[in-house]
Amino acid sequence: TYTVPSTSKNLQLQFTTRLSLPIFTGSKVEGEGTLSIALVDTLTREVVVMGKESLLKVEIVVLEGDFEDGEGNDWTAQEFNNNIVKERQGKRPLLSGDVFVGLERGIGTVGDVSFTDNSSWTRSRKFRLGARTEDGCYNGVRVREAKTESFVVKDHRGELYKKHHPPVLEDEVWRLEKIGKEGAFHKRLNKEKIVTVKDFLTLLHLDAPRLRKILGTGMSTKMWEVTIEHAKTTCILSDKVHIYYLESPSKTAVVFNAVGEVRGLISEKFVSVDDLTEKEKV
CATH class of the missing domain: 2.60.40.1930 (Macroglobulin (MG2) domain)
Known part of the structure; x- marks a missing residue:
């Protein structure tokens, strides 16, 4: 120096x-x-x-x-x-x-x-x-x-660059707020194979810190929150779920939706995540 x-x-x-x-x-x-x-x-x-x-x-x-x-x-x-x-x-x-x-x-x-x-x-x-x-x-x-x-x-006008409210899973990821088409955030996400809103939401639910790291310091905390809030309004039209059985005698299974978000538990019956106790959530 x-x-x-x-x-x-x-x-x-x-x-x-x-x-x-x-x-x-x-x-x-x-x-x-x-x-x-x-x-x-x-x-x-x-x-x-x-x-x-x-x-x-x-x-x-x-x-x-x-x-x-x-x-x-x-x-x-x-x-x-x-x-x-x-x-x-x-x-x-x-x-x-x-x-x-x-x-x-x-x-x-x-x-x-x-x-x-x-x-x-x-x-x-x-x-x-x-x-x-x-x-x-x-x-x-x-x-x-x-x-x-x-x-x-x-000019950032017209449908070509328009954000979708609400977005759908198949939308390209730049349809989310604060992610400009062909901009730096868009390029970083694409480099990590995050191409659609579904890809974005899935990584958000499975490994949010990694998603935050991919977007980098150029995205402020406020911008991150705006993008996340917009992503969470996505219409998840798919009824498809993923069931993960835990290795335990109780034969309990965790139910995820199409983007990796926990929706509930199956033990003797299905229990929605909203009805789980704090202990069960952990």
Whole structure:
């Protein structure tokens, strides 16, 4: 690790990973990894982990997609600010959510940020994300802003990307709230062979911690709860059940529904899970 002396003139913000594409309005902007912003010394390429500058407050902004580096791979704070895109007249702010990021030991994780409008109306038809300090400086020292690669933002409208209320077991998993079609969560789930709502619910009932781990830290606790609540409204039209006999003299069996949720016990007769004692549930 490296501590930048206060006399350094080589501070720069950087996004730590590329964005996960495509990006749609209303869906959380994701990175290919955890989307974070780091303060680095451009001479050593090390993250600034000590000093007050490692605790900077950073603002995320939207830039014109054709904003390129100036001479010597640099730009002024004024040039950066001149390329910030504001919302169209009468529209909501272009970025919604946690647009301020607090750095700790030189790194801050981007929270739940989404676009409220597409990029088709701008001069390049593309956006970039940028990150800046309040005035482009820290204690009079220039802090060069960060910017991502350029990208298109598409409207998240129409049946093609619509969530289902309620979902059905055969729906693709991105029909659940907070899981964007072809977004980072969708890709992670598909990689683990979780393709349908049924797959999602089955793993939720059988191994919820593993499902949570697959979705990763990019999905906040609040987002997780919203997704789970939506999944639990699923219409389970199948009468199919799975019966698991316990190894005991009582010949007791546990009854699961089509997605691995416990529905009751069979001993001498079927007892619904709602009618079980606390001891029987254990």
